[in-house]
Amino acid sequence: MKLNKRSVAHYATNDSPADHTGFLRTWGGPGTPPTPSGTGRRCWFVLKGNLLFSFESRESQTPMSLVVLEGCTVELAEAPVPEEFAFAIRFDAPGVRPHLLAADGQVAQEAWVKALSRASFGYMRLVVRELESQLQDARRSLALHHCASQKAVASCSKSQAPDRRTPGPENGHFLLRERNSVGTVEERGSRPVGRDVTEWELQGPASLLLSRGQSPVSPETSCFSTLHDWYGKEIIELRQGWQQRAKGSQPENK
Template sequence: MKLNERSLAFYATCDSPADSAGFLYKRGERHAAYHRRWFVLKGNMLFYFEERESREPVGVIVLEGCTVELCDSRGEFAFAIRFGGAKSRTYVLAAESHAAMEAWVKALSRASFDYMRLVVRELEQQLARVQWGSNAERAPEREPERALQREPERALEQELEQALEQEPEREPEEAPEREPERRAPRENGCAVWNIVPGTDSLPRGAVPRWASGCEAEAGPRQPPVPPRCQASLGVPAGNAVEVSAFSRLHERYGTEVAWLRRQWLERRQGQQP
């Protein structure tokens, strides 16, 4: 905010209430003589006029970074406004009575923004203490209310406990026995088709290989019938030829193995001394 002489003059003479107002004696800067002036305190600004009816102030003192203290002077009831700094000016004022001096010293000491900040902080702390004390006092009063609120819940819990105690214990139901699953018999680790009693001879649409001489185009393929079950199932003689050829091949292989083993033993005996 930019201030100028016109805005300061308007603020000094406007109808806003003043924190303090009255006549004081102000000592001159160059001369030690005192001049009677009309002072008006608004916020942190101290305006002084030549007369009470003057329309514009003669000067203004901004009360920031200063101290207000009593001083020894020729005039009675004198006090000074001192600012920090080597070249800062010190304003010496004097009141007409001791009561007026005390009132002005208090008002000027409380006019700075720093003082107002301290006051606000102190008031906030007091408010916090008052609120904490009121909450502590209300805590015992709220306990009966909470107890009344919990009574319906406790009554419901008691009813549930009584109902559970009166309810008879139920015996565990026995599980129904399951029928054992029927599994197809196995031959040489493989399941054999169509030898389980009560089943069809072949699935629908399936044609046996031994009946047609080749694999059927439709239906699932039938695994080969083991030799042990061929007689019981009535396998045709065509498969018997294959079995006899396999047995002859097995006998020939066994004969060759026996002949080779015999030669190996004779050779080993001939090498020994």
């Protein structure tokens, strides 16, 4: 792997937010000055993305070492000094020496191990795949819940529907309703009784209307001439009454 030294150094010290920072002890990692055996060197470490930088101090502007956290594992380890809270960054490639680090306490050790284990792109790729799987499961569950809700609403509306329904139109006309002297509701049509009423009508509900002198609306008696004659009767009667009243009000000629 080839890296531009100036670009990497600028990225290590610029104002971009770091994922984790803190002091750690290190034992002779690449770029770290050698120390007396077993003591380790205390350095300032900065984790940005999958890059782990080490500095001689917190105020240093030039990183001493860089570890690319790809193809590696982070696990607890034993340091040369038994009381140290140590962990190691181990690579799968043969011949690569692991990086041995130690924190100041157990809480710091656990925080560093967690942060370093989640820094690689491989881990992020697994997280994205898991989130995509969870999103698909959530969408399927939401779709099933939506279908179940629609079925429940449909079944509820069917169970609450009244048994007696309003009769639909016959031949495009609704039957008129009026109350008789008894108080019951009767259906009244808008057409006269004619001779062209079929035998089926006389045997059905229309026979009751015919016996009462009413006009059932049915496809067999919906011709315009029949309707015109039926409604024309009332108009003729009104016109004759008006003419009679008009004649009665005129003075007689002497």
